[in-house]
Amino acid sequence: MSSSKKNLRIGLVGFGSMGRTHAYAVHNLPYYYHPLLYCAKVAGVCTTSAERSRAYAEQYGLGRAYENVESMIADETIDIIDICTPNELHFDTVLAALKAGKYVLCEKPLCVTTEQARAIADAEKSSGVFGGMVFNNRFMAPILRAKLLIDQGRLGRLLSFHCAYEHNSSTFAEKEPGWKQTAAHGGGVLNDLGSHAVDLIYHLCGEFDCVQGLSQIAFAQHGERWQTDADEAFYITAQLKCGACGTIVANKLATGANDDLSLSIFGETGSIKYSLNEPEWLYFYDRTRPTAPIGGESGYIRIECGGRYPAPGGAFPSPKATVGWLRCHVESYFTFLNCVASGTPFTPSLTDGAYVQLILERARSSAAQGMQLKVGAL
Ligand SMILES: NC(=O)c1ccc[n+]([C@@H]2O[C@H](COP(=O)([O-])OP(=O)(O)OC[C@H]3O[C@@H](n4cnc5c(N)ncnc54)[C@H](O)[C@@H]3O)[C@@H](O)[C@H]2O)c1
Structure with a gap:
């Protein structure tokens, strides 16, 4: 039976503590939200080691293991780039993803300097897509x-x-x-x-x-x-x-x-x-x-x-x-994907992250x- 739900395919960059948290959120959305108006899936993962990425992809059901972030961003089947890498790496990935017309979800902090923050806020405005910050609290x-x-x-x-x-x-x-x-x-x-x-x-x-x-x-x-x-x-x-x-x-x-x-x-x-x-x-x-x-x-x-x-x-x-810390990450991810599915800008935006x-x-x-x-x- 084919589903008429919109498919949202996510490429996960980094699979340390937060990569796991984000994958958990996406995998568990159907338990927490019913009805869910889209079908979201982690379709690829990329870390510093291609071998480890392959092992993670297999163990956690993360789709394709990419050699590097560039090949993930170049893949036309990926809709959203989800950034869970160390802070200094966010800037290049956010800019490259926006330039390629991908939606971006970025872990905090957005980047490491105000110049970078301004460049990202400008890029978000002119990109035709939008991004979101993980300010899960x-x-x-x-x-x-x-x-x-x-x-x-x-x-x-x-x-x-x-x-x-x-x-x-x-x-x-x-x-x-x-x-x-x-x-x-x-x-x-x-x-x-x-x-x-x-x-x-x-x-x-x-x-x-x-x-x-x-x-x-x-x-x-x-x-x-x-x-x-x-x-x-x-x-x-x-x-x-x-x-x-x-x-x-x-x-x-x-x-x-x-x-x-x-x-x-x-x-x-x-x-x-x-x-x-x-x-x-x-x-x-x-x-x-x-x-x-x-x-x-x-x-x-x-x-x-x-x-x-x-x-x-x-x-x-x-x-x-009782609720825990993971629950607010799930709600944050759910709200971001709702925005992507409906084409409505998300708050907190990358520009909020820049501020x-x-x-x-x-x-x-x-x-x-x-x-x-x-x-x-x-
Ligand atoms: N919102 C929150 O609750 C929360 C909590 C902790 C950390 N964070 C943020 O999440 C981000 C990641 O933190 P973490 O604790 O998961 O870090 P971590 O060190 O546990 O994991 C980093 C991951 O990035 C990968 N990586 C490093 N360089 C890479 C590259 N060039 N290309 C692809 N992958 C690369 C590593 O292989 C690793 O899988 C940071 O920005 C941090 O500030 C957010």
Whole structure:
């Protein structure tokens, strides 16, 4: 029986931790979303080793193993190039894919310099296709709800915010340094965790006016051994164009932290709090609720967002089931493919990724110069 559904054929570049995550998302879309209006499939994979790519293709059902990214982009049967390589490699692949008329899904951060970011934003505008960023935290259900509440004006004028993304991974002396610990490969915690945190504040509260950055490397060496030349913690104070001020922390020196992302946004009439370690809940304080002796009705309420995605999501697994990090990657991928299938531009776009890159670069320059800097336009 032939299907009238649109086929979307994806070429996956890189099959490390995120390549696997993206392949998982695509393979499992039919379980999570019913009906699914298109038929998406990973049709090819490419890594640094053709032999490993062949083994992955066979083991995970990833279609064809390509010798290199150029041959994948040149293949007319591939519709979407999905980029899961180290940060410094994103730029060339994004540009080549857009030039070849492919849709592009790019892992964060978009690239490693503002010049590259501007070139990509220009290329996206003139390409006739569009791209998307994997800022997957936007797709956690409590963050979708937070965006709704802010857009509905339930927080009123935004006053202040904190966002911290913390890991403990730079506190392990025995861990071999890799590309994420090497500045020349686009490593460093600001690019890595900082891009997510900056994007969340940009997404929920709007554009940035000025930033001041402070960068920290606590373990340049571990004993005799080289460890890193890239920031292990980065602290930003920022003022937004809406007037709100706050802090953004990206930190891999957080002993005891696993994947700790926390966010608070305070407005004149309400506030929200969220933690990735409690992905079921958005905490919402509504200042308009009546207060009285012994509390009245005031106080934070805990909204059960969990797996309650809008249709056609939300039914599997049951909304009662606890959700995890993988679920927001699935929702992010689903939303991107919906946009490709219907020809509607996706948010976060590559241009959104470029704007985040500008903020990261201004924060880094500010840390180097020891002074606050205006962010300006892309
Ligand atoms: N959104 C998230 O939740 C999240 C989490 C972790 C990492 N990331 C991002 O995902 C990207 C990949 O990170 P990772 O942790 O999967 O890295 P990784 O080191 O685990 O995997 C990188 C992959 O890229 C391949 N690769 C390297 N050079 C290549 C080339 N020239 N051509 C083809 N393939 C090549 C490697 O063979 C490997 O398969 C990074 O940009 C990172 O910032 C995102």
